[in-house]
Amino acid sequence: xxxxxxxxxxxxxxxxxxxxxxxxxxxITSNTTARSSGPSSLVGREIVIRKDPIPRxxxxxxxxxxxxxxxxxRLLGFVYWVAFMSAWNQNLGLMGSDGLEPAHDYWRRFQEHxxxxxxxxxxxxxxxxxxxxxLNDLHLNGVAMVGALLSTLIWTGIHVSWLSWLLLWLLxxxxxxxxxxxxxxxxxxxxxxLETGFLAIFLCDLPKLQLxxxxxxxxxxxxxxxxxxxxxxxxxxxxIILFLFRWLxxxxxxxxxxxxxxxxxxxxxxxxxxxxxxxxxxxxPLSFVFHFLPKAMLSSAVDLDLFVQLYTSWMVLIIPLFGYxxxxxxxxxxxxxxxxxxxxxxxxxxxxxxxxxxxxxxCLDDACWPTWMAQRWIVPPASVTIRTTELxxxxxxxxxxxxxxxxxxxxxxxxxxxLSQPVISNLLGTQGHQVMNASFDKFHLVxxxxxxxSVGQQRFEPIVSVSQNGHDWHELEFPCKPGRVTRPxxxxxxxxxxxxxxxxxxxxxxxxxxxQNRERWMYRLLEKLLEPSSTKSLSSxxxxxxxxxxxxxxxxxxxxxxxxxxQSQSSLRYAxxxxxxxxxxxxxWTILQDxxxxxxxxxxxxxxxxxxPKAVYWWKRTYKEPLIDSVKWDPSQNGLVWARGRT
Numbered sequence: 001x002x003x004x005x006x007x008x009x010x011x012x013x014x015x016x017x018x019x020x021x022x023x024x025x026x027x028i029t030s031n032t033t034a035r036s037s038g039p040s041s042l043v044g045r046e047i048v049i050r051k052d053p054i055p056r057x058x059x060x061x062x063x064x065x066x067x068x069x070x071x072x073x074r075l076l077g078f079v080y081w082v083a084f085m086s087a088w089n090q091n092l093g094l095m096g097s098d099g100l101e102p103a104h105d106y107w108r109r110f111q112e113h114x115x116x117x118x119x120x121x122x123x124x125x126x127x128x129x130x131x132x133x134x135l136n137d138l139h140l141n142g143v144a145m146v147g148a149l150l151s152t153l154i155w156t157g158i159h160v161s162w163l164s165w166l167l168l169w170l171l172x173x174x175x176x177x178x179x180x181x182x183x184x185x186x187x188x189x190x191x192x193x194l195e196t197g198f199l200a201i202f203l204c205d206l207p208k209l210q211l212x213x214x215x216x217x218x219x220x221x222x223x224x225x226x227x228x229x230x231x232x233x234x235x236x237x238x239x240i241i242l243f244l245f246r247w248l249x250x251x252x253x254x255x256x257x258x259x260x261x262x263x264x265x266x267x268x269x270x271x272x273x274x275x276x277x278x279x280x281x282x283x284x285p286l287s288f289v290f291h292f293l294p295k296a297m298l299s300s301a302v303d304l305d306l307f308v309q310l311y312t313s314w315m316v317l318i319i320p321l322f323g324y325x326x327x328x329x330x331x332x333x334x335x336x337x338x339x340x341x342x343x344x345x346x347x348x349x350x351x352x353x354x355x356x357x358x359x360x361x362x363c364l365d366d367a368c369w370p371t372w373m374a375q376r377w378i379v380p381p382a383s384v385t386i387r388t389t390e391l392x393x394x395x396x397x398x399x400x401x402x403x404x405x406x407x408x409x410x411x412x413x414x415x416x417x418x419l420s421q422p423v424i425s426n427l428l429g430t431q432g433h434q435v436m437n438a439s440f441d442k443f444h445l446v447x448x449x450x451x452x453x454s455v456g457q458q459r460f461e462p463i464v465s466v467s468q469n470g471h472d473w474h475e476l477e478f479p480c481k482p483g484r485v486t487r488p489x490x491x492x493x494x495x496x497x498x499x500x501x502x503x504x505x506x507x508x509x510x511x512x513x514x515x516q517n518r519e520r521w522m523y524r525l526l527e528k529l530l531e532p533s534s535t536k537s538l539s540s541x542x543x544x545x546x547x548x549x550x551x552x553x554x555x556x557x558x559x560x561x562x563x564x565x566x567q568s569q570s571s572l573r574y575a576x577x578x579x580x581x582x583x584x585x586x587x588x589w590t591i592l593q594d595x596x597x598x599x600x601x602x603x604x605x606x607x608x609x610x611x612x613p614k615a616v617y618w619w620k621r622t623y624k625e626p627l628i629d630s631v632k633w634d635p636s637q638n639g640l641v642w643a644r645g646r647t
Contacts, residue, residue, distance in 0.1 A: 063366075063367070064236060064366045065236065065362070065365055066236060068362065068365065068366060068368075068369070069203050071369070071373075072200065072203065073203070075357065076358050077152075077153075078354075079354055081148055082351050082496070083147075083172065084145075084147035084171070085144075087143075090499070091144060091175070092137055092141060093550040093551035093552070094498060095182055096140060096550050097136070097137050100499075100524045100551060101182045103135060103181065104135050107135045110181075124442070127443060129174045130177075135178065140178070144175070161225050161226065162202075162205070165204065172194060173444075176190050176191075183502055183505075183521075184502060188352070188436070188447075188450070188451065189350060189352045189355055192252070194443075195446065196245075196355060198445060203238075204224065206224050206405070206408065207221070207223050207224050208224070210400070222401075240406075240409040240410065241412070242362045244413065244416055245361075245362035246317060249336055251448065251449060253308070253309045253312075254314075255436070257305075257313065258450070259450035259452075260309070260452070261306065262429065263453030264455055270303065272455045273290075274295060275457050277290040280346075280349075281348070283348070283482070283489050285588060288489075288587055288588040289587065290347075305339075308335060312335050313332075315332030318332065320365075330367075333360045333361065333364045334368075336357075336363070340357045341357075344493060347493075348480065348490070348492045349493055350496040350501070351494035419445055419446040423448050426440075434450070436451075436453055437449055459582040460507040461503075462507070462522075462579055463580055465577075466530075466566075466574065468566075468572060470574045470630060470643060473576070476529075476555060476562075477555070479554075480500050481497075481500040486616060486618065503519075511625075515627060522627075523628070523640065526577070532633070573632055577628040578625070578626050578627060579624040579625050581621060581622045582619050582620075597614065598613040598614055629642060629644065630642070
C-alpha cells in the first residue's frame with residue numbers, strides 16, 4: 001500500500017505501509033534520510049495513518065470552500081456550454097453570411113471606421129478574436145464549437161485551468177462583440193456571463209515564479225495549466241475572490257429589486273404576478289400553474305420577491321468572522337439560490353437564473369454540501385498524525401512564490417472597487433433614474449443588472465404567415481413561442497432561443513415602433529421567405545440540416561418541412577405579420593385532464609375510429625391588428641413591395 005507524505009524538503013514522497021493489526025488503524029514507522037549537502041539531515045519520524053472512513057460530521061464546522069469551488073466550476077462550465085451550443089445552432093441563421101443580419105459587412109465597416117493601426121488597439125476598443133482572424137461562417141461556427149468543447153471539459157471535470165476560463169471568456173466576448181450591431185445579443189445575461197467567467201479565472205491556480213532555496217537553490221516558472229486534487233488542496237479559493245463573487249450576487253439581486261420598485265406601479269400594488277406568468281417571454285407548462293394560483297397567494301409572492309431582492313441581498317456581503325456570521329452568510333446563499341430555482345420552475349428564462357445561482361454559491365462553505373462531495377474533495381487533517389519529527393531547521397524547505405497570491409487578489413479587488421463606482425451610482429439613482437443591464441467599461445468587468453422592471457398586462461404575439469395566392473395563409477411556427485392555440489408550450493431553459501425572445505419584444509405596444517427601432521430583422525425574414533435565390537441548392541432529402549438555409553434552423557421543424565415542400569416549387573408569393581391577443585385558456589390541471597380523457601377514449605374499444613379526439617386548447621386568441629401588411633417579392637426592385645398597392 002502506497003502513501004504519499006511530505007519529506008523534510010517539502011516535496012511529495014512515498015512510503016510503504018503494512019497493517020500491523022486487524023483493526024482499521026495502521027502504524028507505520030518510516031526512516032527517511034534527506035539527501036542534502038548540509039551537515040544536518042532528517043533523522044527519522046513515525047507516522048500514524050488512520051484508515052477510518054471520513055465521519056459524516058467531519059466537515060460540520062469546515063469553513064473551507066473547496067467543494068464550493070468545484071460546484072461553481074461545474075455549474076458555470078455548464079452555462080458556458082449551453083451558451084455556445086445555442087450559438088453554434090443559431091448564429092449562422094442570425095448573423096452569418098445568409099443570416100437575418102449578416103455580421104461580416106458590419107464588422108468590415110466597423111474596422112474601416114475606427115482605423116486602428118494595430119489589431120491589439122482594436123481589441124482594446126472592441127474585444128474580439130476577429131481582429132486577428134477573418135470573420136466568416138467557418139470561423140463564426142468555429143468560435144462556438146471550440147467554446148462548447150472547452151466548456152464540456154470543465155463541467156465534466158476532465159480539465160479545469162485559468163487558461164480554459166480565459167479562452168471561454170475571449171470566445172464569448174468575440175460573439176458578443178460580433179453581434180453588437182444586432183439585437184440578438186442585447187440581453188443582460190451576456191454581460192453577466194462575461195463578468196462571472198472573468199472572476200472564475202482567479203479561482204484557479206495562477207502562473208507564478210517559484211523559488212526554492214533548500215536543499216538546492218532552484219527557480220522555476222509554474223504555469224498552473226493542470227489542476228489535480230493536490231494542487232487544489234495547496235491552492236484553496238481566495239477569500240477575496242469569493243467576496244467578489246458575493247459582490248456580484250449582491251448587485252444582481254439588489255438591482256433587480258430596485259428596478260421593480262422604481263419601474264411599474266404593479267410591483268408596489270402587488271399585482272404584477274397576476275399577469276407576469278402569462279406575458280413572460282416563453283411560458284412553460286408550469287407557467288399554467290403559477291398563473292392560475294389564487295390572487296392572494298400571488299400578491300404575497302410579490303412581497304417575497306421584493307423581500308429577497310431588497311433585504312436579504314445585503315446578507316451576502318457578511319464577512320464570516322464568527323459562528324453567527326457564517327450561518328447568516330449560508331442562509332443568504334441558500335435564499336438567493338432557492339429563489340432562482342423557484343423562477344426556473346415558473347418559466348423559460350434562458351440561462352439567466354442558472355447563471356445567477358453561480359455567485360450565490362460563494363456564500364456556502366463546504367459544511368453546506370452533501371457528505372459524499374466533502375469526502376471527494378476534502379481530506380481531514382486528522383487522518384495523518386506525525387508522532388515524532390526530528391528535522392534540522394537548516395534543511396527545512398524554503399519555497400517562495402512571486403507574485404504572492406494575496407497581491408494579485410488585492411489588485412483585482414481594487415480594480416473591481418474602482419469600476420464599481422458608476423454601478424453604485426446607478427443603483428443609488430443619482431442621475432434621477434436607474435439604467436438596467438448596462439456596462440460601464442469596455443471589458444464588461446463590472447455591470448449593472450435588472451429584469452422585468454415593467455410587466456405587460458396583456459400578451460400580444462406577432463404571427464408570421466405565408467401564402468401562394470394571397471387568400472389561403474399558412475402560419476409559421478417558431479421553436480417555443482406561442483403560435484397555434486392547441487400547441488403545447490415547451491421546456492427549453494437554460495437553452496436560449498434568441499429569435500423567439502426577440503419576437504416577444506414586438507408584443508410591446510406600440511408594436512410598429514418596436515419593429516422599426518429594435519426588430520427590423522423581421523423584414524429580412526420576410527425577404528428570405530419569398531426571395532427565389534434563398535431556395536437555391538436545396539436538398540430534396542428531409543431533415544438535411546447541412547443542405548438547407550441556415551436561417552431555417554431558427555424555425556420549428558414543422559415549418560421547416562412546410563418550407564421545404566413549398567419552396568422547392570417556388571410557390572410562396574406572399575407574406576405578412578399580424579398581431580394577436582393571447583390568453584391562457586385553462587390551468588394545467590384542467591388541460592392534463594383533457595389529455596387524460598383523450599387517452600382513455602383512445603383505449604375504449606367501443607369508440608368509433610372516425611371519432612376525433614377532443615381538441616385541447618392551451619391558449620385562446622383574438623385578432624388585433626396587422627403589423628406588416630401583405631408583401632410580395634418584386635424581381636425588378638430585388639426586394640419586397642406591398643401586395644395591395646400600399647405606399
